[in-house]
Amino acid sequence: MNAPPDQLGPATFRHDLVLHSSAEELAAVAVPFLRAGLEAGDSAVITINDPAAAMLRDALGDDERVHVVPRHEVYRARTPTAITAVRRLVERETARGRTQLRVVGETDFGRTPREWLEWQRYEAVVNEAMRSWPSWGLCAFNVEELPPELVECGLRTHTHLVSAGGRRPNPHFTEPADYLRALPVPDEPLEATEPLLQVVDAKDFAGLRHAVGARLTQLQGSRDALEDLHLAIDEMSANAVRHGGPPVQLRLWASADRVVCRISDGGSGMDDPFAGYGPAHGDDLSHGGMGLWLARQLCDHVDVVDGRDGLSVRLTTLLR
Missing domain, CATH: 3.30.565.10 (Histidine kinase-like ATPase, C-terminal domain)
Structure with a gap:
């Protein structure tokens, strides 16, 4: 069972993973996640592809605290700028008096294994880079579209798994520093x-x-x-x-x-x-x-x- 927001401790970064195979499966998890945040005084950012983005926005109604941001504006060409982009979103919303920012995001890993590597690193680094920032990320990994290496990355870099049945600790999570050190440096x-x-x-x-x-x-x-x-x-x-x-x-x-x-x-x-x-x-x-x-x-x-x-x-x- 999910704990109420006020029992989860200080508003620091949480990094959750939802594995799904369709927009409908994602919405079944992401909509309750975002609604709970709005009820607790949070704001929300949706940065995933359509049709799931439109499905989430429609389900949440006309709420000024919900923002749909194109993926390329968050998951930019270079990973440090993606971290900065998320931090700026958090700063903007907390300056408006929100408790924290909830983000439903879908990382754009790119097309080649060389591009994947930069974003595999990002998924681990963000645990440290966002540690003290009042935000809660729910990362969406489509198991029908992503290669097994990237699904494995999701399982290794997120502290909790979320499904329609609730939120639970992820037994596959690896300490970010250990995960980063274990990633291979590709030959050139x-x-x-x-x-x-x-x-x-x-x-x-x-x-x-x-x-x-x-x-x-x-x-x-x-x-x-x-x-x-x-x-x-x-x-x-x-x-x-x-x-x-x-x-x-x-x-x-x-x-x-x-x-x-x-x-x-x-x-x-x-x-x-x-x-x-x-x-x-x-x-x-x-x-x-x-x-x-x-x-x-x-x-x-x-x-x-x-x-x-x-x-x-x-x-x-x-x-x-």
Whole structure:
């Protein structure tokens, strides 16, 4: 049996999962979930695809506290911006005097396993990133449409399961840090080819920046994407010099569809699987700590490899 809202403790983040195979099955769970929130003084956001979104909105009637938000406005191209988008929604509604925000969401995992990985990470990271935010998420996973790997992700990253029979602890839930560490870092075939640029012991940061820029300007593709990548490489190179240990190495590869850069250092590494999903020092940006956070927003894929020989950050940008 579900506990009444006032018996669930302080209004902090809850991350629930509903597995369904149709819009009707989802509505049977999501409508009571949202109605209970409205009765408790919460507001609601629906960010799922039609026809389920329309079904939920119609069932809840004309209530100004219910907002339908297009999926692409929440689940944006880069995962840190999705976290920021949800936080802004919570801030907006709590500023209006709401107790918390209830969200029925449907993650857009993308089309390829490489895209899936970023959102698999997101589903785990959000448990930590939203921990102190007064919100309650009900994530909808369609078992008829999602591949088994992503259904498994849902089971590993949500603390509770919800069905028409009620809400219960999820026995498959894995601590987010453990789940993130267990996710594989995919191979990048370009790294087995001759790099466009290789620096084995970077000491001249200005010279390194110029050398990278010269190679990037020779490539075909979106100028904006390449400029974003250049900024991300600058940030990661500066981090390696400032926080890592020598030697700082950089290798750059390119193909017709993507550019890959790996920055490595010989320091003691960084055992923080949540790094880069928000500024290291919170909203006070004057203390720095934004490098990896910016890189995750500027590049399509960011992989952090903490090995015995130091830390490597691999940046990938698609040449759209």
